[in-house]
Amino acid sequence: xxxxxxxxxxxxxxxxxxxxxxxxxxxxxxxxxxxxxxxxxxxxxxxxxxxxxxxxxxxxxxxxxxxxxxxxxxxxxxxxxxxxxxxxxxxxxxxxxxxxxxxxxxxxxxxxxxxxxxxxxxxxxxxxxxxxxxxxxxxxxxxxxxxxxxxxxxxxxxxxxxxxxxxxxxxxxxxxxxxxxxxxxxxxxxxxxxxxxxxxxxxxxxxxxxxxxxxxxxxxxxxxxxxxxxxxxxxxxxxxxxxxxxxxxxxxxxxxxxxxxxxxxxxxxxxxxxxxxxxxxxxxxxxxxxxxxxxxxxxxxxxxxxxxxxxxxxxxxxxxxxxxxxxxxxxxxxxxxxxxxxxxxxxxxxxxxxxxxxxxxxxxxxxxxxxxxxxxxxxxxxxxxxxxxxxxxxxxxxxxxxxxxxxxxxxxxxxxxxxxxxxxxxxxxxx
Amino acid sequence: xxxxxxxxxxxxxxxxxxxxxxxxxxxxxxxxxxxxxxxxxxxxxxxxxxxxxxxxxxxxxxxxxxxxxxxxxxxxxxxxxxxxxxxxxxxxxxxxxxxxxxxxxxxxxxxxxxxxxxxxxxxxxxxxxxxxxxxxxxxxxxxxxxxxxxxxxxxxxxxxxxxxxxxxxxxxxxxxxxxxxxxxxxxxxxxxxxxxxxxxxxxxxxxxxxxxxxxxxxxxxxxxxxxxxxxxxxxxxxxxxxxxxxxxxxxxxxxxxxxxxxxxxxxxxxxxxxxxxxxxxxxxxxxxxxxxxxxxxxxxxxxxxxxxxxxxxxxx
Numbered sequence: 001x002x003x004x005x006x007x008x009x010x011x012x013x014x015x016x017x018x019x020x021x022x023x024x025x026x027x028x029x030x031x032x033x034x035x036x037x038x039x040x041x042x043x044x045x046x047x048x049x050x051x052x053x054x055x056x057x058x059x060x061x062x063x064x065x066x067x068x069x070x071x072x073x074x075x076x077x078x079x080x081x082x083x084x085x086x087x088x089x090x091x092x093x094x095x096x097x098x099x100x101x102x103x104x105x106x107x108x109x110x111x112x113x114x115x116x117x118x119x120x121x122x123x124x125x126x127x128x129x130x131x132x133x134x135x136x137x138x139x140x141x142x143x144x145x146x147x148x149x150x151x152x153x154x155x156x157x158x159x160x161x162x163x164x165x166x167x168x169x170x171x172x173x174x175x176x177x178x179x180x181x182x183x184x185x186x187x188x189x190x191x192x193x194x195x196x197x198x199x200x201x202x203x204x205x206x207x208x209x210x211x212x213x214x215x216x217x218x219x220x221x222x223x224x225x226x227x228x229x230x231x232x233x234x235x236x237x238x239x240x241x242x243x244x245x246x247x248x249x250x251x252x253x254x255x256x257x258x259x260x261x262x263x264x265x266x267x268x269x270x271x272x273x274x275x276x277x278x279x280x281x282x283x284x285x286x287x288x289x290x291x292x293x294x295x296x297x298x299x300x301x302x303x304x305x306x307x308x309x310x311x312x313x314x315x316x317x318x319x320x321x322x323x324x325x326x327x328x329x330x331x332x333x334x335x336x337x338x339x340x341x342x343x344x345x346x347x348x349x350x351x352x353x354x355x356x357x358x359x360x361x362x363x364x365x366x367x368x369x370x371x372x373x374x375x376x377x378x379x380x381x382x383x384x385x386x387x388x389x390x391x392x393x394x395x396x397x398x399x400x401x402x403x404x405x406x407x408x409x410x411x412x413x414x415x416x417x418x419x420x421x422x423x424x425x426x427x428x429x430x431x
Numbered sequence: 432x433x434x435x436x437x438x439x440x441x442x443x444x445x446x447x448x449x450x451x452x453x454x455x456x457x458x459x460x461x462x463x464x465x466x467x468x469x470x471x472x473x474x475x476x477x478x479x480x481x482x483x484x485x486x487x488x489x490x491x492x493x494x495x496x497x498x499x500x501x502x503x504x505x506x507x508x509x510x511x512x513x514x515x516x517x518x519x520x521x522x523x524x525x526x527x528x529x530x531x532x533x534x535x536x537x538x539x540x541x542x543x544x545x546x547x548x549x550x551x552x553x554x555x556x557x558x559x560x561x562x563x564x565x566x567x568x569x570x571x572x573x574x575x576x577x578x579x580x581x582x583x584x585x586x587x588x589x590x591x592x593x594x595x596x597x598x599x600x601x602x603x604x605x606x607x608x609x610x611x612x613x614x615x616x617x618x619x620x621x622x623x624x625x626x627x628x629x630x631x632x633x634x635x636x637x638x639x640x641x642x643x644x645x646x647x648x649x650x651x652x653x654x655x656x657x658x659x660x661x662x663x664x665x666x667x668x669x670x671x672x673x674x675x676x677x678x679x680x681x682x683x684x685x686x687x688x689x690x691x692x693x694x695x696x697x698x699x700x701x702x703x704x705x706x707x708x709x710x711x712x713x714x715x716x717x718x719x720x721x722x723x724x725x726x727x728x729x730x731x732x733x734x735x736x737x738x739x740x741x742x743x744x745x746x747x
Contacts, residue, residue: 204636205612205641206574207552208572208573321529322529323553
């Protein structure tokens with residue numbers, strides 16, 4: 001592999017607080033050799049390859065902490081290959097895969113399969129998570145230490161929440177031994193039972209059973225109480241309401257150490273978007289009120305929320321062409337994560353460095369991986385984007401195997417042009 | 432509000448009757464005017480017309496129903512339509528067929544109108560997107576039951592001349608009731624003031640945003656009302672966590688003579704049926720011919736459904 005000189009770019013690296021015109025050198029092993037304004041056009045070695053980025057923005061490849069892949073068991077929804085293509089076209093170079101497959105990723109023997117498939121079929125970095133409990137049934141904890149040693153990066157029941165407080169307390173207590181990262185999807189099953197959308201005026205009008213925001217708040221409060229007794233690496237997967245934001249804000253002010261994420265859907269849509277029973281907007285956690293959304297946006301901007309995830313959940317058409325209560329939950333989003341997030345930059349509600357940190361360096365730090373920054377010596381996983389380019393989301397143009405986008409026909413601003421993995425161009429938009 | 436003259440040129444904007452929320456004031460007036468003509472017909476000795484001769488009506492009921500299904504069946508037959516009622520217990524739905532596939536199958540038989548009841552809110556909307564005929568919602572989940580509200584309005588108009596200016600109390604299980612929702616939309620549109628009365632556990636979130644006054648005290652809620660609409664309390668909710676017992680519910684929310692005394696002297700009692708006597712309503716009150724119009728509701732229900740079938744059958 002030749003050395004590559006990426007020149008004439010606006011380099012933004014939230015981790016190292018760089019935002020300047022310059023370049024980046026990729027060495028022959030695909031690692032970042034140098035970065036910044038000192039890398040300029042001229043006196044390039046003759047052996048090196050020069051790529052003029054024409055003043056476009058160069059950022060670290062995105063790290064998406066919540067992605068569902070259909071392997072094993074639901075290959076018809078998304079395979080590693082289609083996920084990889086989708087992620088690359090959205091500038092995402094690393095993902096944490098959720099364990100809610102069939103069978104569930106809950107044992108050491110599953111990990112080898114995942115790693116092999118991930119390596120053979122995808123170009124992006126797959127960081128598999130395993131379930132917190134066997135078969136995600138909330139009873140018996142999985143082998144954190146052994147699984148972690150095999151390469152599991154985090155533990156979560158994905159779409160499920162450990163309901164039993166005693167089990168959760170023991171999980172948090174035990175996980176600290178292996179320094180395992182616990183990711184909780186916060187939802188009290190009894191309070192949310194049968195619920196379909198946010199509990200409020202819209203649910204009353206549509207006649208759909210509501211999911212109160214209390215169902216989320218109560219689990220977050222419970223787990224944060226446990227955290228006082230049983231300190232471990234703890235991350236709340238995606239929150240949806242202003243009530244939970246205030247709990248998190250207070251806990252962080254008190255000095256508790258944990259992190260929290262939000263789905264791009266809850267950040268960019270609200271319950272009104274469900275309209276006339278649009279099943280593509282049936283999500284978990286549900287879309288809530290505009291006030292909740294604004295509170296989440298503000299929390300990303302002031303650092304109360306650390307991470308934005310795509311919550312990429314492919315569902316085939318058949319599972320969505322049903323009545324609202326029968327239809328499957330979830331939406332795809334890995335391809336549109338960055339562009340949709342940039343809406344908040346363009347409308348000036350989130351500062352660019354905060355926004356980019358929440359999809360690059362922050363998730364990388366939480367996961368403890370050398371990704372999400374342009375540090376010298378890191379893999380050159382990069383994303384080049386035209387930050388102002390207007391475009392319209394079209395189902396037919398998406399690369400994911402499933403087409404359940406919640407933002408069909410949405411006009412976005414900012415589009416990925418090139419994605420590098422370990423210094424190689426893995427994706428290039430044809431203009 | 433101006434008196435609306437019979438102008439038959441009113442256009443119904445939608446092809447389907449999915450809910451009161453989709454109707455305009457003039458559309459409602461048009462349907463009710465049409466229904467008035469059928470009241471007379473239904474009382475005559477020869478009840479049959481040929482308005483819908485050659486048309487096919489399919490009743491697709493995914494939930495058990497006695498009065499609504501028979502009312503629609505009779506309405507269609509009196510208009511001369513060929514009526515088929517699907518027995519869902521024996522249908523392919525039980526074998527795992529989806530609603531859309533059932534709809535496509537029925538659609539291939541070229542019906543002119545499908546009357547659907549479904550336990551899922553929004554199911555008629557989904558169905559209407561997939562078939563070439565008109566769809567009439569006969570009740571979907573907790574969302575809407577438009578023909579029930581229309582027949583309630585017709586009953587009130589029949590007795591009181593108009594809905595405008597009346598004070599209507601809707602009492603009971605508002606949370607799970609599609610009848611309550613449709614009536615709130617319709618009676619508000621027609622100019623009534625609406626009180627909803629229920630224990631807090633049976634009130635939906637943000638119900639006040641629908642423009643109603645909310646009461647948890649029956650006597651206050653009924654105060655000076657012209658109409659008292661009782662809702663059925665599903666017995667299965669009794670053991671749930673919504674209420675302590677039928678006895679306690681009856682004590683505070685059952686319609687009894689002393690509570691009824693708070694309403695206007697000439698106030699009417701309505702109930703969409705089927706009734707739980709001694710749970711939500713005193714048995715003597717339910718049969719009080721001076722107050723209760725419950726049987727009249729059933730009678731006018733056929734007329735309203737005939738009007739709806741006639742209007743929507745001709746839409747497509």
